[in-house]
Each structure stands twice: as structure tokens, then as C-alpha cells.
Amino acid sequence: MDIYQFFCAGINYKKTDASVRGCFAINPIQYASLLQKAAQSGLKELFVLSTCNRTEIYGLAHTACELTTLLCSETSGTIETFNELAYVKQGPAAIEHLYNVAAGLDSQILGDYEIVGQLKQAVKFAKENGFIGTLLERMINGALQASKAIKSCTQLSSGTVSVSFAAIQFLKAHVPNIQNKKILLLGTGKIGASTCKNIVDYIGNCDITLLNRTEGKAESLAKSLCVNVASYDNLYEEIAESDVVIVATNACEPIILKEHLLNSSNKVLIDLSIPNNIDTAVKELPYIQLVNVDQLSRLNDQTLQKRLAEVPKAKSIIAHHLQEFKEWYYNRKYVPVLLAVKEKLIAMHDCSLYASVHTDSRKTIRPIDNGAIQKVINTMAVKMRCTHQPGCNYIQAINDYIGCTTN
Template sequence: MPEVTFALEIFGTITMHKNGTKDISKFFIAGINYRKTDAEMRGRFALSPDQYETLLKQAPEFGVQETFVVSTCNRTEIYGFADEPMQLEQLLCSQTEGSMEEFKARAYVKKGKAAIDHLFHVGGGLDSQILGDYEIVGQIKQAAKTAKQQQRIHAFTERLVNCMLQASKAIKNNTRLSDGTVSVSFAAVQFIREHVKQIRNKKIVLLGTGKFGRNTCKNLVDYLGTKNITLINRTEEKAAALAEELGLFSAPIEALSEKIAEADIILVATNSAEPTILKQQLAGTQRKLVIDLSIPNNVEASAAELPNVTLVNVDELSKLKDETLARREAEVPKAKEIITEHTAEFMDWYQMRKHVPVLKAVKTKLKEIHTSPLYITLQPHHTACSKADEKIQKVINCMASKMKEQNQRGCYYIEAINEFIATGTE
């Protein structure tokens, strides 16, 4: 029968296309976060921009197809497609100070739908060290942007990140999970407010004026009611520009030791792989509160041994609890409902995307059938291509609907051919 011949041809084309379809069971996330590691250990797996760029370039050597890495003060997580999660772990650890053994001993691994759900919870602020902290959203967005520039993100991952961003925005707009101001940078302000008297008389130094440092600086100005703040950055122009914008002071990096000696409060928001403030710079000076917001830690740990220094890091800041956090916890069920809705939408898109190569293959073959001598012989009312195209599209639309509703594919190949041949192009 002609239908059988045509069907065999379609099956051959379909098989070829199916082999190139993304398999969601090969999508993994492997990571560590604040739940099982302290700031020092997380620092061993933090990535600098240069390390991240190298990691992305080397991904194919580890058998990793699509990937991006989220590296923040609370977590380091690598997402991507691979045959085994170990490939992602090896790729990550190839660029970190921490070893593969250290990572595996503390890491969590999720695959497929569970990995997708995890990303949505992270982006929604539900997995933050301080519940509802949305600074992570910008960090994920930047990580994905960098990966796309290196051609390590394609249709699946780009769509996934965009859907996550939409869910995060919906949570922020439709729940009170972000009510109040609770983040690591704001927790630093709270700590200062609770432990330092007469703030206006204190000299504050902020080292690091990148995005995180900038947010910290604005919180200092907005909530402490002081402008006795000196900004220092390796790129002096950045510190000077922010100081001018907010009416503060700035100083070159060469003056760091001098400004440290004068300061009462020092905040560090740099991303250096090595400490930027050493014990010897703090020794023999007046009492100081030093808050290290960096991962890895950018204040030498031994500085805590000095009798004149109180050293606080992100883990200690995250323990702060107040009424704002209690209100946020009540909003968690609403946030999870939003995540469920958006992940379902993404999975619908994924299921239909799996069918696209098949539908295209069937459509191509139906067009070939329409112009084949055998089909023309069987169809005495054979008509022009324009009308045939309309008929073919109707058959494809019907096939797509059935595939979506019942998630069955095989029987629809023959059915589509039979429908086209049986009805002809009248």
C-alpha cells in the first residue's frame, strides 16, 4: 500500500530528528550552598569572572553541552546538559581552589524536572540564606548572559532562565515575600545599627563598589543617616563616581592602609581570590567593626584574633531574624503556587518543542507525497500546491493537538498520512 511506503519514509526522517532533541533527563544541577558549608568552604568554590570565562570555554572538553554557573556568597551551582552529573562537577572543580572530593562530600545533585524546580526556587528567593533576598535574580541573569555570550546557552536553557525570571517577577509583584528590606547588605546595616552607638560620629570605609558594593553603600546612606563614608575601589573612577552621586568621600586604593587605620567601621565587598585586608593592617589601631561581605572571605581570618577587632562575615549576618522575616515566611505557599504555574508552562513548551522536529518531518513528507506520481495517480482531483498546503497544515495542526493532549506519537504518523490521502485535496 502507498500509505505504508510513505510511512516508512517518514519514520526514517523522524528517527533522524528525534536523535537531536534535548533530553531533559540529561539536564542537571550540582551545587553547594550555605546549608551544608560555611563561608570559608564556599569561598573555595567561588568563581572569579576570569575563571568563569575559562570554564565556559572548556565545557565541551568535559562533555558538557549547555551550561552556566551561579556563584554568589550563598552558593556555587553549575547547571547544564551532560551524560552524567560528574562531568559538570569536574568542569566546575577544574577552575576552583576546592577539590572534587571536597565538593562531592557536600554537594547536592538534581536532574530533569527536579533541577528545573530548584532553579525556580532559587530565583524566587525561597532558597536564599535570608528568605526573600532577591539579589540572586540579578546574579543568575548575569551568569546566563555571560554563558550566552560564550555560546554555552541555547534555546532550552535560555527559555528556562527567562521563565524563571518571569516567575520571580510574579512572586515579587503578587506576594509579600519581598516586603521590607532584608538582604545580606541590609543585614550588615542592621548589625551596625544594633552594635554601634552614635553612628554619625563614626568613620566608615567601604572597600569595593561593584554592583553588590553599590547596593551596600546605598543601604548605609539610606538607613544609617550618615554620609561620613569613604569609598575605595581598585578602579578609582568607579568609587569617585559613586561618591559624587551620593555625596560621599572617595580615596585611591593606595590610601587603603591609611583609611583603614582611621576607620571605626570597615565593610568589604570585593571579589578577590585572596584577602584584600590583612591582619597587620588592623593591628595596633582603635577598636573596629569589620564586616566581610565577600565570598571567598576578603579579610584575613586571623584578624579576628586581634583584641581591637570584631570581625563578622555573611554567615553570622544571615542569622539575624526579625518581624519582616516572619511575615515573609507566611507568603511562601503563595510563592510556591506561582512557581508551580510557571514550571508547568515551561514543561508544556518543552513537550511541544520535542514534537517540533517530528511535525516538521511529517509536513515535509506530506508535501513530497502531494507531488509524487503515485499520489497524483491515486487522486483524480489533484489540485494546486496552495490548496494542498492549507490541507497539510490542517493535518499537522490536528496531529500536534493530539500529541499534546495524549503525549503519544507513534500512532499519529500513520494517522496523519491516512487522513491526508483519504480526504485528498478537494
């Protein structure tokens, strides 16, 4: 496994807006189809990370083109558009990018820790389908360990700053008497649940109603947070009665259209979805204010300034974990030799020359000493890493074993 066959290709908020990113978002059905195509193409290790800020494909391939073609085969966006806007990283640069993403250093809101859960979910799905091998698993574990250390040892994720929290900041700043407004929240997944909890915690006991296609999920969350729940069948009636509508669903196309809001009262609509689940044409209505994830992420907060000061510490932690991964990777090349030597040491017990000097007083060959063999192999591994002379170390290993078993 050559790390220079590891690629990352993707688009993110730095060069694209929410509408463009929406064309390359991957939902669970598309992800499953993509992995089926990967198997047919001979690609064996990969995963896709698709969030409101980015869509990236990571994997082992001969060229990055294999991965980008595979990704775009499942998106509404074209390969030509993707290549024009995408970044491609290879080998150590791709690995470092993964570590930065996992740490929240590459997030639209610096230190946004929601990315960790999204990364774990993306990898879990790929692993369940057999696309996470030894190299990727070790790499991902290292990235998650670095992320955990950064969260524990720095203030990079301190305070309450995320897209879901930014929505609350926006409402408090731009909606007078928000505590007296009727708020409708569509979608009770991770972002929806986080947004609802933030409303309860930071706005207070206002009129909140939850809707979700799977009504059981909405009912469970509503019960835990003591808020209202309504049937998804009454979606448009609930929208008409609400002052604020927050959408955190995962639909492939808008579920709220301009026509649904004709002759409506004044409303604030917040779209936390990628692709957009509120048609941007609603902005043409003078009584509608529409805000999306890009606008929310630009909100300034003192917490973000504090986080910037923590970046050097986070980078130092990442460098340490990257070095550990590189050492693991380069040591793996010695494994076949070490296993071969171990097998030879065990096989030596059948050698007549070895038997002639390793018999006890009853002329019985001494049993295999597995402890001694492992000790010799460990010593050989250390010497190989230091001297890079496998042949000499092989001979020395045999001498060491004979020496420690001749008493």
C-alpha cells in the first residue's frame, strides 16, 4: 500500500456557495450506489464526506480522476464543473488535509466540532460496505485521536459556535421579541436536534413546533425538550401559522417553494440544508427574509477570535499524530520480513544441525520457545528501523535465537 496512491478531491465553502455545493451533495442512497460502482471499477478503499460545507472523496486509486469521476457519476453537478472548482491532494498532503478537517481547522466556522460526527458516520457507512482497509482505518483513527486531543488540550472548540448556534444568534439579533414568536423546525436529525436544543437553551420557553417525515423521531425529541410536535401532513398549514421557519432536512430538492408563501405574513426562513431545501426564489417576496448556511457562517463572534489563537497549538498536535502515522506506515514494510524470519526460527526445530546442539540429556529436542522467538523478532524490528540492513539482521536474529536457547 503506497500512501502516494491516497487522494482527496473535493469542493468546499472556500470557492463555492451553497447552491453549487448542493449540486455535489451526496445523500445515503447516492452513497450506496457510488460504493457499488466503486466495487465494479476495482476501487477497494474509499469514503465520501458530504456536509453543508463540503463534499469530498478520499481513497486509494491510481489517479484522482478515478475518484472524481466516480463521485460525479452520482451528483447533479457535472465533472467539468467539479474539476474547475475542486482541490485535489495526494499522499502526505491529502492525509494532513484529513487531519485538519477532523480537527475543525478547515470548517467554515473554525473549530466546528459537528464535523467529527459527520466524518465518523461517513466512514462507518463505507466500512459496513467493506471499503475501509488497514491503511484507511489507521489513518482515520489517527485523525480522530488528534481531533480528540485538540478538543481536550486547546480552546479551539470552546464556546458555542456552530451553524446551528449561529442561527440562534441571527434570530436574537434580527427578530424583535423572538420569545413571543412561533417557530417551526423541520427536520430532527443531528443539526435539527442541535438547533432545537439551542433554541430552548438560548431563546427560552418560546412556541416551538417540530415536524419530521418520521414522526416518531419528532415526538421523541419534542418530549425530551418539552416542545410541540405536528404531523408532517400539515406542513404548509404550520408554515402559514409560523413567524420563523427553520429547515434542517435532507431532501434532494426544495420542499418549500415560492408558491407556498404567496400572500403570506412576514416570515424569517432559515435554510440549514445542503442542497437548499428552501427555493431561493422565495427571496423575491418582500415579506420573506431568507438566510442560508453561508450567511450564518459569516456571523462574527468573539469566540471565533479566541479560537484563532488556538490554531498553532492544534497544528502542533496534528503534527505529532501525523508523525506517529508515518512511523507506523514506514514500519509496515518490515512486517513481511519479520514474519518470514519468525517462521524460519520455528522451522529450525526440524533442522538436523539445530537438533544436534539443542537436545537435552535424554536426547530430546527442546520444545519451541515462543517467548524467545518473539524477543528476537522485537530486537530485529528495532535494528531494522535503525540500520536498514535486513539481510544482516536476519543472520543476527538466527544467532541471537541460538544463543538464548543454548544453555
